[in-house]
Amino acid sequence: MSIRVAFATNVISPYRVPLYAALGQTPDWEFKLFSCCELEFDRQWMPVVDPPFATKKSFNISYKRLRKHSGEVSFVNRNQVHIPLGLWFDLWRFRPDVVISNEMGARSLIACIYAFIAGKSFVLWSYVTPHSERDISWKQRSLRKIILRMTHTIVGMGSEARRYLSSMAIPDEDIFDAPNSIEFSFRPDELSSGKRSAFREQLGISGLCYLYVGGIVPRKGISELLDAWEIFTKDQDVEVSLLMVGDGTEKKDLMRKVAKREIRKVIFVPFVQPDELPAIYYAADVLIFPTLEDVWGLVVNEAMTFGLPVICSKYAGCAADIVVEDRNGWFVDPNDQVDMVRSLRRAWDARDRKGAMAKEGQALIARLSIHNMAEGFRRAVKYSQPQSRCRLKGRGLVNPDIPRE
Numbered sequence: 334m335s336i337r338v339a340f341a342t343n344v345i346s347p348y349r350v351p352l353y354a355a356l357g358q359t360p361d362w363e364f365k366l367f368s369c370c371e372l373e374f375d376r377q378w379m380p381v382v383d384p385p386f387a388t389k390k391s392f393n394i395s396y397k398r399l400r401k402h403s404g405e406v407s408f409v410n411r412n413q414v415h416i417p418l419g420l421w422f423d424l425w426r427f428r429p430d431v432v433i434s435n436e437m438g439a440r441s442l443i444a445c446i447y448a449f450i451a452g453k454s455f456v457l458w459s460y461v462t463p464h465s466e467r468d469i470s471w472k473q474r475s476l477r478k479i480i481l482r483m484t485h486t487i488v489g490m491g492s493e494a495r496r497y498l499s500s501m502a503i504p505d506e507d508i509f510d511a512p513n514s515i516e517f518s519f520r521p522d523e524l525s526s527g528k529r530s531a532f533r534e535q536l537g538i539s540g541l542c543y544l545y546v547g548g549i550v551p552r553k554g555i556s557e558l559l560d561a562w563e564i565f566t567k568d569q570d571v572e573v574s575l576l577m578v579g580d581g582t583e584k585k586d587l588m589r590k591v592a593k594r595e596i597r598k599v600i601f602v603p604f605v606q607p608d609e610l611p612a613i614y615y616a617a618d619v620l621i622f623p624t625l626e627d628v629w630g631l632v633v634n635e636a637m638t639f640g641l642p643v644i645c646s647k648y649a650g651c652a653a654d655i656v657v658e659d660r661n662g663w664f665v666d667p668n669d670q671v672d673m674v675r676s677l678r679r680a681w682d683a684r685d686r687k688g689a690m691a692k693e694g695q696a697l698i699a700r701l702s703i704h705n706m707a708e709g710f711r712r713a714v715k716y717s718q719p720q721s722r723c724r725l726k727g728r729g730l731v732n733p734d735i736p737r738e
Contacts (some may be wrong), residue, residue: 338432343369371390406625431455488709532612543680574599620642
């Protein structure tokens with residue numbers, strides 16, 4: 334017997350297309366994805382055209398919001414908030430048996446109220462962490478509690494997501510893991526050593542290349558990285574480059590900072606589309622992810638896929654699940670300048686172990702596949718069905734492929 338599954342999200346991100354396509358190919362599912370808009374103000378990738386699954390863009394009202402984070406980690410973040418008022422009517426017309434929604438805001442509230450009134454199942458995809466939720470208001474916390482009470486099953490994304498859900502009194506056995514994954518399509522012959530050398534020369538890279546990929550905004554910890562880089566490169570025995578790939582509100586100020594203080598070997602490159610990233614990763618030697626807050630950090634998955642050891646912020650949601658200290662990378666506190674400099678130096682000292690560290694990272698990340706991620710959603714949907722709900726308590730399935738160490 335087939336079931337209708339609706340998936341509600343903000344935008345169709347290119348890196349999520351393989352997941353949605355896999356869900357759309359699930360036997361006995363009629364799958365449809367409901368989005369809010371084609372592109373958000375802080376995204377530069379090309380909108381997805383003709384995705385291989387059914388879609389519908391709901392009528393949506395959105396606004397930009399400044400959110401101040403204080404305490405141990407302080408910064409101001411600007412993001413886009415969506416209120417998809419048309420989602421209710423779109424769901425009513427599609428009449429799904431199961432609604433999946435991510436984020437615990439207006440979209441999920443609309444989705445779970447629909448499921449409650451229609452007598453259908455609601456599955457929440459929650460990937461926030463205790464760190465990302467530390468500054469939310471009592472109103473936001475109350476809204477999260479309401480949504481969680483109306484949820485039949487929850488899809489989590491690693492140990493930090495589980496830790497947050499536990500703090501909200503969600504039993505561990507009621508969470509279905511979907512390890513966060515990304516998929517590249519490229520030919521191995523596109524990444525030859527000759528092309529690597531030519532590309533490095535074109536960009537002005539010399540020595541051990543440290544790479545940052547992402548938005549150049551306060552939340553990403555770039556200013557803290559540059560302060561540490563300035564100290565690290567004063568040591569004359571290191572031959573290194575720092576490749577900064579991306580754009581953002583802080584970029585011009587940071588470029589001026591680098592020029593004024595004459596910080597050595599920092600190369601800024603504009604944002605590149607996802608299909609250009611393989612060449613970037615292949616040209617580099619170490620990824621550095623100094624974020625002050627990220628619920629996961631798929632850039633770490635990407636880098637490990639291409640064999641790069643990773644210097645990963647302890648504030649990244651992925652850190653505890655896919656970084657193994659001194660085996661495929663190192664943890665760092667970007668707020669601690671001494672620790673940042675030490676981590677940069679450790680990567681330099683470990684340059685002769687790059688091959689072994691690459692194998693460790695690639696073996697681990699291979700288990701975090703799109704297939705396993707989709708299976709997490711399928712299990713959650715199955716156990717959200719009325720005939721399965723009585724078995725939910727004590728029968729939650731934990732994905733064996735997500736690292737637990």
